[in-house]
Each structure stands twice: as structure tokens, then as C-alpha cells.
Amino acid sequence: MLNRRQFGLSVAGTAAALGVGPMVGRAIAADKLKVGFVYVGPVSDHGYSYQHDLGRKHVAEHFGDRVETTYVENVAEGPDTERVINQLAAGGCGLIFTTSFGFMNPTLKVAQRFPKVKFEHATGYKRAANVATYSGRFYEGRTVCGLIAGKLTKSNIIGYIGSFPIPEVVSGINAFTLALRSVNPQAQVRVVWVNSWYDPGKEAAAAKALIDQGADILSQHTDSPAPIQEAEARGIYAFGQSSDMSRFGPKAHLTSIVDDWTPYYIQRVQAVLDGTWKSEDYWGGLATGTVILPPFNPSIPEDVRALATKAVEDIKSGALHPFTGPIKDQSGKVVVAEGKTATDPEILSMAYYVEGVQGTLPK
Known part of the structure; x- marks a missing residue:
């Protein structure tokens, strides 16, 4: 090594x-x-x-x-x-x-x-x-996770631990939030930026802060299993990042976005x-097998599992695009018109939060 x-x-x-x-x-x-x-x-x-x-x-x-x-x-x-x-x-x-x-x-x-x-x-x-x-296309997997979170949250507060505010990460937050609110319009996403790809200490601290603010589900675009471990310790749910992180929190882990x-x-x-x-x-993305969702947590109700499974298949087939309009940013401005889908260049340059994400996107 x-x-x-x-x-x-x-x-x-x-x-x-x-x-x-x-x-x-x-x-x-x-x-x-x-x-x-x-x-x-x-x-x-x-x-x-x-x-x-x-x-x-x-x-x-x-x-x-x-x-x-x-x-x-x-x-x-x-x-x-x-x-x-x-x-x-x-x-x-x-x-x-x-x-x-x-x-x-x-x-x-x-x-x-x-x-x-x-x-x-x-x-x-x-x-x-x-x-x-x-x-x-990590955002495709985050769409599926957002649907699951929208169905399972009780507090309607989802915590999201971000690394750096680059389009790759921002588009994931937005895809997650759009899917979340498509099944639960009352749900909100709170983001904590740790300005690191891998820092277990910062990631754990961010997870604790979000749970203390009422989040009952965590998502992350950082690389350590620390948020999963915190979720397991506090008795809430979480989604893993990049690899199957179920072994770090068997009860907490709902699924992961595997690269x-x-x-x-x-x-x-x-x-x-x-x-x-x-x-x-x-x-x-999901269609090419570059992005994979490992088996869902058995505790997820059957109807939610069916919803998530259908979303995976629809994204693979092209029947579902995560960024289909109408989509509004935080200010209420329409950024993707009804009947349109965001183009790849638009996704790759995404620099705004959609409705439902709390806070201000760092510049």
C-alpha cells in the first residue's frame, strides 16, 4: 500500500x-x-x-x-x-x-x-x-432513496451530509429532494457541509447535529460509514454512499448508492x-450498472419496496427521468419547465437548491 x-x-x-x-x-x-x-x-x-x-x-x-x-x-x-x-x-x-x-x-x-x-x-x-x-449518474440512485425516505420519515426532516457544493453533489441533493416531496410534500431536507470527502470525525459530528435537529433519516455524499454508525446508535434510518454500508448499521441502513x-x-x-x-x-447510471442499489432493508414495508423497485426499472428504461419539470428552485422560479427534462449540461452545472431544501447553497 x-x-x-x-x-x-x-x-x-x-x-x-x-x-x-x-x-x-x-x-x-x-x-x-x-x-x-x-x-x-x-x-x-x-x-x-x-x-x-x-x-x-x-x-x-x-x-x-x-x-x-x-x-x-x-x-x-x-x-x-x-x-x-x-x-x-x-x-x-x-x-x-x-x-x-x-x-x-x-x-x-x-x-x-x-x-x-x-x-x-x-x-x-x-x-x-x-x-x-x-x-x-449518482443522482439516479438518490431519486430512489428520496422516494423511500418520503414514505418512511415521521418527523418530515431528512438530514443530508454533503462534501463540497459542486454540481455532482448538488444534483444529488436536488434529485433526492424532488423524489422525497413527490410522495411527501411536507418533508424538508437539511444539509450540513463538511468540506471534505472523507473525514469520519466531521461526518459523525454532522450526523449528530442533524439528528439533534429532528432528522429521522440521514443521507450522505461523503465517504466514511460514520453517519450510518451514528444513525444505528441513535435508532434512525440512513442511506450509505459508494459501497454497501449495511454492515456498519444493519438496522439503520436502508440501502446504499454503490459505484x-x-x-x-x-x-x-x-x-x-x-x-x-x-x-x-x-x-x-442504473441502466449500465455503474450505479447499483444493494438489497433494501427488510424493515421497509412491501409497498415502499415496490415503489422503489419500480423507480429503478423506470429509470433504467427511460420512462422516468429524475429531473422532469416542472421544477422550481428555492425562490419559486421555474428552472425546468413542465414537460421538459433537464439536459446533461444543465445537470452538470447545477448550482441551485430546489424547493424543499433548507438553507443557502454555499458559493
């Missing part, structure tokens, strides 16, 4: 995890593709970085000795990012996945220096000849091996 301080001294990847010894000091076959991954959190976060690393492990298993994988975890979104990506490229990686929004500009800068290296940036929107982008990156990673590595890789944008 690598951290940033160790990275300059040695490079270790899945080799250690698979029990085949470190890469340092041995020759790598000329035809072996070296694939690097950069994570914003630890692989033990049980959320976002954990899921990306599962995808990396599956790549190693799928391709065997045709591929060598390596990763760097706990890379802060800041000056250190460019250095880490640059070292992976200079170290022989032919394909590099950078997995957090704040890695976007550093990825582009390094890509200019290494035009023969292929780069893939998760959740961003800037591309180049050797830089592709990919993400998940399954494995099929995409295998496809893109294969494209590099085949010489068919090209820069493109991928945005997968």
Missing part, C-alpha cells in the same frame, strides 16, 4: 495485495501495461476510494500478467496532486485513472507533458486528446491493450 510520503521511495501496487511481491527491483515485461490509480481518500474508507480500488483489483485479476497496477491513496486535492500524477507517468504508467473532481486540472497539466500516456479523470468535464472523462467501476476499468484497459483507446466522455 502506498501513501504520498512513501511514493517517492518505492512503488507498490496490487502486487503486494496479490502476494506476488513488490514491483521494485524486477523487470517488467515490455508488453505489460502499467496502470496507475490516484485516490483522494484511503482505500479503507469503505466508500468512494474503496470502490475504485475494488475495480483496480478486478483489473489485475482479469488481465493477469498482461497488466501491472499501482495506486496512491490519500492524495489531497491541491498542489500535491500534480506531483503524484507526474510521478506515475514518469514511472512508466501507460494508463492513469485520477478519481476525484479536484484532480481535473492537474491531470490535464501532466497529460500535456506525457502525450503518449492515456489519462482518465473521474467526475470531471475537461478532456484532451489523451484525457478521457468518466462518472456515474461499480469494474466494467468500465476493464473495458478501458482492454482498449489500451488493443490500441483502440480514444478520448471520450462516459456517464453511466
Whole structure:
């Protein structure tokens, strides 16, 4: 396992995890593709970085000795990012996945220096000849969670723990709230921003504050299971993030929005091996299996389970779009007209709260 301080001294990847010894000091076959991954959190976060690393492990298993994988975890979104990506490229990686929004500009800068290296940036929107982008339609899963929350809440107060107020997170809050209020117009969403993707202490404190304010269900767009654990301790419900977090709160956990990156990673590595890789944008959701909802908590009433299951199928088929108008923002202004649906560019630039979200969106 690598951290940033160790990275300059040695490079270790899945080799250690698979029990085949470190890469340092041995020759790598000329035809072996070296694939690097950069994570914003630890692989033990049980959320976002954990899921990306599962995808990396599956790549190693799928391709065997045709591929060598390596990763760097706990890379802060800041000056250190460019250095880490640059070292992976200079170290022989032919394909590099950078997995957090704040890695976007550093990825582009390094890509200019290494035009023969292929780069893939998760959740961003800037591309180049050797830089592709990919993400998940997480908001689709949050629509399903909102429907469940609207049916189960008793207090009509839902707590939502947000990381950073970027469109990816804001669109999730809005999709959740629209679905929530479609079945329970009295329900409200209260958001606490922790300004971190992974900080169990801050996430736990936010969860406690929201529960103290009357929230009887929590949702989160942060990566640790701390909110699930707080919900379990306080006897309320919660939704997990990025991975199936049911083991951290079996009674509290209603479902999670699981990110399954494995099929995409295998496809893109294969494209590099085949010489068919090209820069493109991928945005997968429930229909592609990029976003998955694990089994619902057995305590959810059958009619609510049926409602949620139908929503999943309707989103997959295209019969339901989470952002179908009329949609109003907090001020009452119509932002999506009746009979219209928000376009992808509109979702990717969402910078407002819909009706039903309390508080002011940070700038």
C-alpha cells in the first residue's frame, strides 16, 4: 500500500495485495501495461476510494500478467496532486485513472507533458486528446432513496451530509429532494457541509447535529460509514454512499448508492491493450450498472419496496427521468419547465437548491 510520503521511495501496487511481491527491483515485461490509480481518500474508507480500488483489483485479476497496477491513496486535492500524477507517468504508467473532481486540472497539466500516456479523470468535464472523462449518474440512485425516505420519515426532516457544493453533489441533493416531496410534500431536507470527502470525525459530528435537529433519516455524499454508525446508535434510518454500508448499521441502513467501476476499468484497459483507446466522455447510471442499489432493508414495508423497485426499472428504461419539470428552485422560479427534462449540461452545472431544501447553497 502506498501513501504520498512513501511514493517517492518505492512503488507498490496490487502486487503486494496479490502476494506476488513488490514491483521494485524486477523487470517488467515490455508488453505489460502499467496502470496507475490516484485516490483522494484511503482505500479503507469503505466508500468512494474503496470502490475504485475494488475495480483496480478486478483489473489485475482479469488481465493477469498482461497488466501491472499501482495506486496512491490519500492524495489531497491541491498542489500535491500534480506531483503524484507526474510521478506515475514518469514511472512508466501507460494508463492513469485520477478519481476525484479536484484532480481535473492537474491531470490535464501532466497529460500535456506525457502525450503518449492515456489519462482518465473521474467526475470531471475537461478532456484532451489523451484525457478521457468518466462518472456515474449518482443522482439516479438518490431519486430512489428520496422516494423511500418520503414514505418512511415521521418527523418530515431528512438530514443530508454533503462534501463540497459542486454540481455532482448538488444534483444529488436536488434529485433526492424532488423524489422525497413527490410522495411527501411536507418533508424538508437539511444539509450540513463538511468540506471534505472523507473525514469520519466531521461526518459523525454532522450526523449528530442533524439528528439533534429532528432528522429521522440521514443521507450522505461523503465517504466514511460514520453517519450510518451514528444513525444505528441513535435508532434512525440512513442511506450509505459508494459501497454497501449495511454492515456498519444493519438496522439503520436502508440501502446504499454503490459505484461499480469494474466494467468500465476493464473495458478501458482492454482498449489500451488493443490500441483502440480514444478520448471520450462516459456517464453511466442504473441502466449500465455503474450505479447499483444493494438489497433494501427488510424493515421497509412491501409497498415502499415496490415503489422503489419500480423507480429503478423506470429509470433504467427511460420512462422516468429524475429531473422532469416542472421544477422550481428555492425562490419559486421555474428552472425546468413542465414537460421538459433537464439536459446533461444543465445537470452538470447545477448550482441551485430546489424547493424543499433548507438553507443557502454555499458559493
